[in-house]
Every structure is written in C-alpha cells, then in structure tokens.
Amino acid sequence: MQLSAAWKKKNSDLYLLFIHDVEEVRREFDENRRAPPLRNDEPRWAGSALWATALAQNVEHSWSLLQAATYFMPTSETKEAEIAYKALMGVVDEYMAGCYKNWVGSMGALDSSTLQAKLDKPLMKRTNHTDTTEREFLAVSTFNVKGVFLQCNFDQDLLALFTEVQYWEKFHGEFSIPYHAHDLYNQKAKFNAMREHVMRIVDAYNKILCDLSAVERRLFSDHIRKLDKRINQGLQKLTWVSKGIIEHYVNDCCAHCAEIYAIVRRFKEGKQRISHQCRLASSMLLLQIDKNVTYAHDIFEATQAARRTEMKRRLQQSHEITQLELRAIFTNFCDGTSEVLREWREFVKEIDSQVEAALRQAVKRSLQALSRAINGDAMSEPQT
Structure with missing residues (x-):
C-alpha cells in the first residue's frame, strides 16, 4: 500500500x-x-x-x-x-x-506586376554615407551635389520577401507560399549573384572616396567625373531586369575603379614620402657640439663648416626627392581642368608650408642646442 x-x-x-x-x-x-x-x-x-x-x-x-x-x-x-x-x-x-x-x-499590394516593377529600378543610387565602411561625410562633394557614395539599389521589400519565404519553407508545407512570391524566390540565386556583382562596383568606388579627404576629392574631381560617366549607366539605365550586359558593365567599371584607385594610392604614398622627408629635415641639427668637449676656436669653426656641408648635402637630397615625388604626382593632374590645376597649386602651397615648418624646426632645435652649450641648463653645465 x-x-x-x-x-x-x-x-x-x-x-x-x-x-x-x-x-x-x-x-x-x-x-x-x-x-x-x-x-x-x-x-x-x-x-x-x-x-x-x-x-x-x-x-x-x-x-x-x-x-x-x-x-x-x-x-x-x-x-x-x-x-x-x-x-x-x-x-x-x-x-x-x-x-x-x-x-x-x-504582401496584399505586392501582386505579380508590382513585384516586377520593384525590379525595374537602377542598379545603384547615390547616398551621403557608405555602409561598407560605416563612415559618414557631412560635406557633399562639389562634383556631386546629390550624394557622394554609391549604394546597391536592390529593393528592400524584395530582400525581406526572400527571407520570409526562406523561413516559411522551414514549416515544410504547413503554410503555403503565394505563387508570385514563390516564383520570385526561385530567382533568388540569380539576383544574389547580380547584387554581388553590383557590390563590386559599390565597394571599389566607395573605397576611392573613403581614401580621399574632401580637399583631395576636389583635386581628383576630373578622375572621379570620368569614372562617374562610366558608372552612370547603372544609376540611370541598367535595372535588375536588364539582360546580357550587366556583367560586362561591372567588369568595365571595376577595371576603371582599379585604375583610379592605383592613382590615389600613388598620390597617398607620394605624400607620405614627402612628409617623411620633412620629418627628416626637422630632426636635423645644423651644428655639431659633442658633450664634454671644449673646442678651440679654429677647431670649432672647422667642425661646424664640415657639419654645414653635410647638412646642406642632406637637405639638397631631401629637396630633390620631394621635387621628384611632386613631379610624379603631377603627371596625373597636368592635363586637368582649371579647377583641378587650382587645387594642385593649393596642394603645392601646402607642401611648401610643410617644408618651411620643417626647416624652421631644424633651425630652432639647432639654436636651442647652441644655447645649451653656451649657457647650460638644469641638466648640464656650459661647454664654453
């Protein structure tokens, strides 16, 4: 019990x-x-x-x-x-x-004709931000007042429909899929491939703009304008139902984007090399005073003369490298419009200012070293 x-x-x-x-x-x-x-x-x-x-x-x-x-x-x-x-x-x-x-x-309003109309949209559109880099630029470029970056223009309602159908099919027939939605879903692989192709252009184009500041974009406005002429077909004429030419269009645009991006990278690398020369110049000491050494007048004068000769040689070498870099960069802008040439002159002025600042820094550091040698400081005694 x-x-x-x-x-x-x-x-x-x-x-x-x-x-x-x-x-x-x-x-x-x-x-x-x-x-x-x-x-x-x-x-x-x-x-x-x-x-x-x-x-x-x-x-x-x-x-x-x-x-x-x-x-x-x-x-x-x-x-x-x-x-x-x-x-x-x-x-x-x-x-x-x-x-x-x-x-x-x-989906009540999304009948077969409406769904088809959603595909009859340009492949891309303009936007003032880019999802690929999560960077936003508040200033709109002078060569494109409607938007700076490219964005894939595939209809978001259709993307949502594809995902809904994919998930409803996990119920294995318990819920029937409307015919027009199922018919469009069967083309999902094709549209995904097209979107991937279009995103190649979007990423390549936006990468160029992301590498350029607003000022640099003005300098590259001719290059970007020429690139825009090739891309505009996908912003105005080519749609998601266009046949036959999209792959050729994508390959052509990507090839030209690669060309422009190579120019941008050479420009950036040239600027970096010029900045490196400026840093070298600013770090130069134009005189030589060894610690704990007392110089006789003639020896001191000879030592400084040799130092000046060496520093002059280094500065001339740095100047030649800077000139070579500027000439190499200028080959990409020498045939530009008056607007581009004006921006180039502003760019050269900026380089001149960097060089001047570097030389001023070198002179300042050298005079400070001379002052310490003559007068001493908290860390050392005078060397006179």
Missing part, C-alpha cells in the same frame, strides 16, 4: 513539474509575443512563428514522453497537465497562423 502511494505521489510530482514547465514557457511567450527576440537577419513574421515553435517544441517533446509512459498511474494532475499543454499549443498555433496571415496581408 505504501509503495502504491509513493508511486502515485511520484507520478503527481512529475506532472506538476511538467505543468510548471508549461507555465514558464507560457510566461516567456506572453512577455515576448509582441516583440520576439529575433536576430537581425531573421524575418519579422516567419521568424516570430519559428520563435514560438521553438518555445513549444521542448514542451511538446516532454508531453510525448509522458504519453508514451503507459505505466504511469492517472492522477488529478494528469488532466491538469493535458489542459495546460493543449492551451499552450492552441495559443502557439493561433500565434503562428496570425503571423502567416499578417505576412500574406503585408
């Missing part, structure tokens, strides 16, 4: 544990049903339905195990557990049906 009572109590405890699990799942469902915790790449409606299904699956599995355990003795908790389970499953089924209904309703 005691064994039977203990067995019955364990049965009751097990069903009470199941009821507790159902209540926990129901609580989580009720708290999140209006805004399920979906990942950024999950669709709104099918993702919500799958979230609800995942919540119910563990409970459903536990219930199937309880049903298979025919050796359990029926108790009052058995019926209570069944009621709680069916109530949860009913709510989840109703929720999934509601998600499906809302999705189909959201």
